[in-house]
Amino acid sequence: MNILVTGAAGFIGFHLSKRLLAENYHVIGVDNLNDYYDVRLKNERLKQLETNDKFTFYKVDLADSACLNEIFESHSIPIVINLAAQAGVRYSLTHPHSYVHSNLVGFVNILEACRHYQVEHLLYASSSSVYGANTKTPFSTTDSVDHPVSIYAATKKANELMAHTYSHLFNIPTTGLRFFTVYGPWGRPDMAYYSFTKDIIEGNSIKVYNNGDMRRDFTYIDDIVEGIVKLLDQPPEPDPNRDLDPSTSHAPYKIYNIGNNRPVRLMDFIHTLEYLIGNKAKIEFLPMQPGDVKETYADITDLQKTAGFSPATPLETGLGHFVEWYKQFH
Numbered sequence: 484m485n486i487l488v489t490g491a492a493g494f495i496g497f498h499l500s501k502r503l504l505a506e507n508y509h510v511i512g513v514d515n516l517n518d519y520y521d522v523r524l525k526n527e528r529l530k531q532l533e534t535n536d537k538f539t540f541y542k543v544d545l546a547d548s549a550c551l552n553e554i555f556e557s558h559s560i561p562i563v564i565n566l567a568a569q570a571g572v573r574y575s576l577t578h579p580h581s582y583v584h585s586n587l588v589g590f591v592n593i594l595e596a597c598r599h600y601q602v603e604h605l606l607y608a609s610s611s612s613v614y615g616a617n618t619k620t621p622f623s624t625t626d627s628v629d630h631p632v633s634i635y636a637a638t639k640k641a642n643e644l645m646a647h648t649y650s651h652l653f654n655i656p657t658t659g660l661r662f663f664t665v666y667g668p669w670g671r672p673d674m675a676y677y678s679f680t681k682d683i684i685e686g687n688s689i690k691v692y693n694n695g696d697m698r699r700d701f702t703y704i705d706d707i708v709e710g711i712v713k714l715l716d717q718p719p720e721p722d723p724n725r726d727l728d729p730s731t732s733h734a735p736y737k738i739y740n741i742g743n744n745r746p747v748r749l750m751d752f753i754h755t756l757e758y759l760i761g762n763k764a765k766i767e768f769l770p771m772q773p774g775d776v777k778e779t780y781a782d783i784t785d786l787q788k789t790a791g792f793s794p795a796t797p798l799e800t801g802l803g804h805f806v807e808w809y810k811q812f813h
């Protein structure tokens with residue numbers, strides 16, 4: 484069966500594509516290979532995927548609807564997993580248009596393609612950032628998420644609203660996945676676990692915001708991939724009699740959290756990295772950054788109910804794999 488994975492050269496898209504290929508799917512990968520971070524990393528990931536002849540790659544920008552539609556013309560595509568996006572909270576304060584381009588224009592093109600080419604299930608990346616200024620924890624998909632604190636979060640929330648519209652109007656089953664701080668080998672250099680590792684190894688100081696008083700629900704990449712794979716064949720069904728909450732609809736629409744469900748204090752995270760690397764971190768404590776949130780913590784009740792799965796990789800194990808990969812790769 485064919486599956487279209489957008490953002491296939493990205494961190495999560497690479498791992499997911501590898502897993503789908505191992506499960507014998509034909510993966511059609513799309514990515515514009517932009518230079519938000521080191522393109523060599525994207526090319527290295529791609530090189531590995533391209534060793535499998537069931538992988539077909541298109542260097543296409545989602546905002547280019549004509550090129551995107553050509554891919555749907557040339558392949559029958561029952562399932563789409565949209566991971567391509569402009570990611571990153573801090574960058575969105577300085578480059579908002581990049582988020583509008585990829586996350587809004589790009590996403591509406593994906594929705595239109597799903598509509599015109601009768602896609603049977605669209606899964607797409609949302610983010611824990613949509614919880615924004617919410618303070619009730621754990622964050623539940625039944626909570627309202629109307630107070631985003633970055634344009635990145637606002638575009639992810641907008642994706643959920645746009646998906647709902649297409650589920651409602653055109654009966655397209657859509658599954659929104661709110662990922663919580665994903666980490667692991669082949670990860671993203673713009674994320675703290677990656678830059679902290681680099682700086683601790685090189686003896687540079689690391690910047691720790693809100694004086695370290697933060698908690699993150701760090702989720703290992705393999706758990707994210709497992710969650711996505713388990714939801715592939717669970718397209719939401721329409722149900723005119725369903726009792727509604729913000730994660731459901733009468734239309735075939737559903738939102739899930741995929742997170743580790745065990746938030747870790749930032750300072751404990753840094754101590755784990757120090758232990759794994761074998762160096763002490765030089766820490767520069769700084770105030771809270773605009774756009775950041777103090778804590779993330781996923782309620783995964785729905786994921787457990789539908790997919791029968793809970794992420795479980797302990798931070799020390801997952802970070803150990805990352806540090807090992809980092810040393811080898813760099």
Ligand SMILES: NC(=O)c1ccc[n+]([C@@H]2O[C@H](COP(=O)([O-])OP(=O)(O)OC[C@H]3O[C@@H](n4cnc5c(N)ncnc54)[C@H](O)[C@@H]3O)[C@@H](O)[C@H]2O)c1
Nearest residue numbers: 490492493494495514515517544545567568585608662665
């Ligand atoms: N990694 C995390 O912690 C995390 C957390 C929450 C949500 N997410 C979401 O998960 C998805 C994947 O994240 P990731 O960590 O793998 O990020 P990533 O940046 O490594 O991957 C995204 C990929 O999409 C590509 N891309 C961006 N804009 C594009 C466009 N307009 N057209 C085609 N390709 C484009 C990029 O080149 C990149 O390779 C994103 O939607 C992100 O917002 C990630």
